[in-house]
Amino acid sequence: MGIARSCFCACSTLALIAGGGSAALAQDSEAQASASTSAQGTEGPVIIVTAQKRVERLIDVPIAITALSNEALDDYKIEGGSELLRAVPNVNFSKSNFSMYNFSIRGIGTKAISAASDPAVAVSFNNIPLIRNRLFESEFFDMERIEVLRGPQGTLYGRNATSGVVNMIPAMPEFTEVSGEVRAEAGSYATRRLGGHLNVPLSDTLAVRAAGMMTKRNGYDFNTYTNKRVNGRDLWSTRLSLAWEPSENFRASFIWQHFEEDDNRSRTGKQLCTRDPGPTQIGDTTVPFDYTRAKLSQGCLAASLYDDAAYGAPNLLGSSQFFAAAINLVGYKPDTREPVNGLSLLSPPYRGITQSRNLREIETAYDPVFRANNDIFQLNFEFTMGDVGLYSQTTFAKDSYYSSQDYNRFVSVPIFPDSAGLVNALGIPLPNDGLTPGGIYTDPQLGPSDRWVAVDISQSENEQWFQELRLTSDMDGPLNFNLGANYLNFDTQDDYYVMSNVFSYIAELLYNRRGNDIIDCSQPETVPGECVYVDPNPIDQIDGEGHNYFRSKNVVEIESWGVFGELYWDVTEDLKVTLGGRYTKDTKTTTPIPTQLLLGAEDYGQSTGTTSGGYISRGFREFPDTVLKSDAFTGRFVVDWRPVTSFTDDTMFYASASRGYKAGGTNPPRIDVDPEVIQYEPLPADFEPEYVTAFEIGTKNVFAGGRFSLNATAFLNLYKDYQVSQIVDRISLNENFDATTWGAELEAAWAPTERFRVDATLGFLQTRIGDGEQSIDVMNRTQGNEDWVLVRPSPAVPSNCIAPRDKVEAILNSPFTAPPDGSLSNMALGSLCAGSKRYGSWDPEREGLPLYAMFGFTYDPLTDAPNGGRGFFADLSGNELPNAPHLTFNIGAQYTLPIDGGDWQLTLRGDYYRQSESYARVYNTEIDRLKAWDNVNAALTLTRPQDDFSLQLYVKNVFNDAPITDFFLNSDDTGLTANVFTLDPRIIGLRATVGF
Template identity: 55%
Template sequence: MRNLHNPKKLIIQAICEMGISKPITLIWYGLTGCYLVLSTTAVNAQSNEKVSSEQLHMEEVIVTSQRIEENIQNVPIAVTAISEEALRDLKIERGDELLRAAPNVTFSKGNFNRYNLSIRGIGSKALSASSDPGVAVSFNNTPLLRDRLHEQEYFDVERVEVLRGPQGTLYGRNATGGVVNMLPRLPTQEFEADIKSEVGSYNTRRMSGMLNLPLSDTLAARVSGAMTKRDGYDYNTATNNDVNNRDLYSTRLMLDWSPSAKFNANLIWQHFEEDDQRSRTGKQLCTPDPGPGQIDDREISEDYALHFTQGCKPISLYDEKSYGAPNGFTLANFAYLQAWFQAYPAGYDADGNPVLVFKPDNPYKDINQSRDLRKIATNYDPMFNAENDVVQLNFEVALTDSLTFFAQSTYIKDDYYSFQDYSRFQSNAIFNDTSGLFDERGEPLKDTQGLTPGGVFMDPQLGATTGLTAVEVYESDSTQWAHELRLQSAFDGPINFSAGINYLDFESLEGYFLFNNTYSLLAEVIFESLYTPCNDENKNECFYSDLNSIENVDGEGHNYFYGPNPVETRSSAAFGELYWDLSDDVKLTTGLRYTRDHKITTPIPPQILLGASINSEGELETGEATGGSIRRGFDPLPDVVQKWNEFTGRIVLDWQARNAFTDETMFYVSYARGYKAGGTNPPELGVDPSVVQVPDLADTFEPEFVNAMEFGSKNTLLGGNMTFNTTAFFYDYKDYQVSKIVERSTLNENFDTRTFGLELEAVWLATSNTRFNANLGYLKTRIGDNEKSVDVLNRTQGNEDWTLLRPNFQVGTSCIAPTELVNTILDSAFFPSFGHFMLWSACPGTLRWGDFDPETDVGIPFDALIDYVYRPLTDAPNGGRGFDVNLGGNELPNSPNYTFNFGVEHIIGIQDWDLRLRADYYYQGESYARVYNTEYDRLKAWDNLNISATLTQPNWDFQVELYVKNVFDDAPIIDAFTNADDTGLSTNVFTLDPRIVGLSVYKAFGNQF
């Protein structure tokens, strides 16, 4: 019976029933798809419809997951192969949509320039310029340390292979989660050409095409390309512009030369370019945290509540309260400036009343965001630029009839630039009009305009600003060389092998800028009053502010945050696999790999709002007012050199079983050892420790190791009309890398975990006109006992003896302090006149005042002002960062227990035309965005439906397709990222593309032309 009250169920029921002959019964089963009940005569059932000229079939799928061409059903590896036709049918246009083709695969954009492609719970949760991907992305078997998988669209592809599980032997870089390998179509000795044009929702325009030319009997060329333009999916209510549009193109040129049967060479050049207003991240959510009304029995005024709030509360992202904005009083730089200007007004009005630069209100007061995740409100529209080139040269030489030598060299150049508003909501106006003011004597001020004439502050990078304004820029420039030499045997006997060596050299410079008008105001008002501004003639005390426009900043200013991260990775390996046919039905595979990884990182501490002095003898001295170590630019630390030498490999036993239930069955059991290198955490603030101390965070993070057991079977049934593959796996994982934002930077931590799961994949050709496909993944991850971490959203963990405090503006990260100390400050004679500064000084990283022991004392020596001795770095847990949370038993982030995909395809013959109807349903279960597994971290289950109707004229090689992606037009939150304390711990969320209705026309040309 149809569920008329649930249109989503109704649509899926209709899809499950379409084009099915009577001997087959399909039963709707819950929310996860269609459950098949097959009668014994189903395979032989004949459709009453006219037989189409184009018939579906079960083609042999050839893969190179073991670096030789093999039928996928004979490969003892959990691998999913997706041909170009399958990519088109599934409407998989980019790498982020591969999750709909393979079980236990998830994907989300990352907060910066990367993404998290996860297989079996293992992905890339480490944020560092030196970190490696957990799932390796390869182009024609070469690993790409920087790639455009989630931006570039697939075109002219032979197939995409998704290998699940650690790949520690044959593939060019160790990958603990798996490998995604994209294999382009190579030139052939046949004339071929095709062209495809497409239009769709949001003014989408797509064009792709290919031309294959045989230039001689031995030389062939192939050129292909694709272009996409569309309007924005999101709407910026502040600028009244559509944003998150796309404007990109890709080209590929290939030459293939085969002068003899024993030699082949090919050269590939691929170029990708994007220049549009795509947003790097999604909407920003926050449940405002007003702070406590009282501490113990003492009421806290709103002026001082700002010291005891973190900005945003950690409640469910699906709660309607999450569509607010942070408590603006918690932003340390804004709060400090307010306190400063209360003591130092901008001037006096004609009646003698003091005029402050800042208005007294919360800059985010009464701001409520739209509940539509596709609507943002930012001062600036985003900008996105990316350019990527891949050049690859391949040689294949038959040394003998049974030995083949392969050589591959690849060069990759990748450039990236992203500009966007730091927050996804606008603040209220925060500045008063400072023009035409008087001094205390009633005389007009010499500066008749003041800092904020007309309530406007002119920021050197951001221009005219009236509210809290901040912009972030992320850019990177990387190059990679990769070389591999390999020898492959094809002996007639029971033993064969594949062995080789490879080398990789990768260099990258990543940089993150944060421009904020309050930073510039602090630099102009406070620091340039403490120091003489730097110029070419002046070599005395100085504080350098970069006054260039945002497009032309010199990267040496201390009035903005800039974190450059230069990294070099060199990796070499020797590897080999042995294949031994123990009998006609049993084969043993053993593989071993020895890897040497060498990473060099140059730590360059940020110098925001810091300065130094030059004494009369021309020597650099620490700036006592800021703790800065350099007056302009940066003061790099010594290189961090990391080296690892590791053995990895695998052993597999597979058995071609014979039974009465299947046509062919292979069982296999395997053990694999995987490894991924460690790296360095970005450096902390560049302060002089004799003036300012901050908690000591780890400079590096450990490599990952995994021991993986896998049991599987691959089955062909029903006379070749069905394949049914199953896999069970268990991982013992050591030091999985996960990051969080601490001290305006990323801190990567390591956690042990155990993982197990099941995977099912099936394709069934019910009739020559009807085909079904399905996959199901079950995953259970568990973080090891006694693994601990500080949750930045809950630093006190409910301990009433400790109180959350906001820090000084230079550090930016909240701390915890003894509640007894807080009460003592609030009871002291210095409160409230000096209260702000005393409370700030209870956090690490605050300037020390008075006499102190440089080894232990931090902040104001309270015993000189009040009867209390406190040293946060030693007296507070984790140097004042907060209490640890025991993560034991929690799930890994982005690891849903269930993933499910079901597809049905049916062809109807209409005279000389064929009508192909297709529907694909995908479901992903609940998961968590962070390791803490709180209600705030919970990501709800979501699903997706795509449908299409394709009209084909086989005799003309002509095709017209009408499709709908995301039929339900859902916008689920598929991942979330917790921002820094500088944003009040707001949350960036990521979602799906909206519903897209499109129409495409395709024409192919063959030898007859």
């Protein structure tokens, strides 16, 4: 098939989609449909899809669909799931901070981050949903087509399709002849790609197909600190498929696909921050010292990410971890007996640091490590009995993932004191020259450094089983049906670690020092007093039980089953009604495992009298499983009309009403502490299911003998309890908001001649969060109320709080604010936060009298402050949903020039994509604003059709733009920095393809 024709076939916006029937059946039906169309005199190809889990012409399916063949993906230069937005209206894509991503359709995506959450866009492989998949990391290869269904698909696709479906249909074995293809590519950043497939008929009824691809390239980003390129790729995929058709009534197929990656891919881009120096004035009181201002600073301001000031570093002088180390003594100078503290409150860790404004240039002390491994096994059966077909699809998927990278994304100044030669209070030299000889601390996981180093690890191991049975009719009468049932079982363990040498330093300096010695907490029977276990193993061999690092361990099992059916009634030759329904029942079982950072226990197991509030000093307590059950009835009602007109070759109008559902889930548990030591406002233990009621009208049209197609759609979606999360108390807190989305979409393709073709998509979108919805914005906890002040908490508490201005002024006006006693006032300020019930107690009996009591007032943040001191609610009424640009637009054009009498063809293609501005969070503040951005791609392809040979020179991102496509806000104790995500840079490549 020639370049022009194949691209027209793939990109024609007759595109609607589906998923379900066997590939062999789809191919047979396509040949029959094409022959029928030609007999009617309509030019151009016919696109066959299975969006309604039955084989149909795309134009006959009353759903908004875009279908892209393997050739179309090449033409658009769409290499993976993140680039589908350039071909589909009202689609957006962004990476999230951990092992997930957000693929959104019509403003709705996966903004909930939890091991127990589900995607809002169902990602399917050959019509089978995959809860965890490598859509972001892997690259498309040897595909039959990619189908993107827009709008809720709650009847046939079920629980995780409240905004749509992405269905990846692989090419299946053919029985005609031995055939294959090999392609090799070289390009910018030392890119090397090799791929292809081989199709071998073993008999008239048995065929096998093998396909594979590999990509290697250097990093897109440069680390100026390690002087290395990072964010590179070293990945490969293989697929083996077998098809068997022993008779006309029985077909079977088997697919095994494997993906593997091992490189230095970065999960996130640069980390931006407009530094918050802290206030110089609180009411009538001057804030006199930098360390006190830092205590009243949140680290980063809620300012635009596009200002020059955003390329600063957070103010971590007031960090609770930094403060905890700074107020503890390392030792004394032997000659003067001058005390030496663990860190200096006069030395901010990021003083004077600014970043390069090049978003592809980072400066971190640790280069990323990325590994992923994914296998999919699928067995399909199809048995036809006259006009009724029985389909069975069985799928097992296994996925493992590991990613580590610099957590703070900045290189600090040297922070540790030189402990060599210091003595204790009795004048005895510290053993082994103390913890930081030469100003260098050796962390068991991160190694030696004189600077603040932090690394996070995101990893998961999961398995999924899925079984679906369907009974589908294809009768000549007016009624047909599609009935089915499916079962899903999904098990996962997701772990998220944050390792910091300051954490380990605090554990050894504050908790594990007995006199002159650092004790070993791994032997509980020999440990007197409170102790925090420090994992002694290197980062790639950790035992996972350390309290010197943060670990969020999430163990979840999901069981789901559903029964569904659709009835198709041809009321007349031109009028058809579709009525569908589905019942889904979900059970999510979560094992609550609270975090244990820097928590220990008296006598290694006794909670009485601990200063940290912990119950154990090593490992994690597991609590009884939480079982969350939900069920829902969903369905759709569609009327479509196919009038015969004098000005179109084929026309359909349709109107639909549908219902979608996505299960709720559990929020991760917070820290496991004794409420007599640390007590704060509870957070919701779970979040609600998400529902949508959707209305859609549309039309699909073919003109001029197939040379012009035009599709138009308008929609209204009413969402109840849309799921969105943010980091609160070091966990992903998922919240629910009602919202409305509405808009319109246009898709058009025009081929005025055999040589020239133009295609375009346009998406218009409006979103609105419901009246009365509210949430606490961690970037603006006071909401402008001047009677309240933001305060950083005590070291045991993970989140900032707000405190009454008069109480803050009372502490600031005390004589304890000035050096050398300034740390006492800082401790008192921290004790104004809930969670600090005993922290800083000055009562000799340790009955919990808080430190602020010595300043002459009483105060209980849990009852006297809004929301337990967490802050005031922000009113979200009328705000826009995140990642929902008002306009998305793409136009592409190509011209083919015959050469040497038509033996050769030269095709020039260009594509332009643009999306308007949007917001990254529900609060719609200045920091949330994402500017509009565009993208230009071009390709020059030389082909010799009779030899099945092509040579392509392409340029992706022609103008080398680096727009911020989204960002993720980090936790309070990192200073509320923003991890940003950008487009890939300009890539110039040359590819040769040979078929046989």
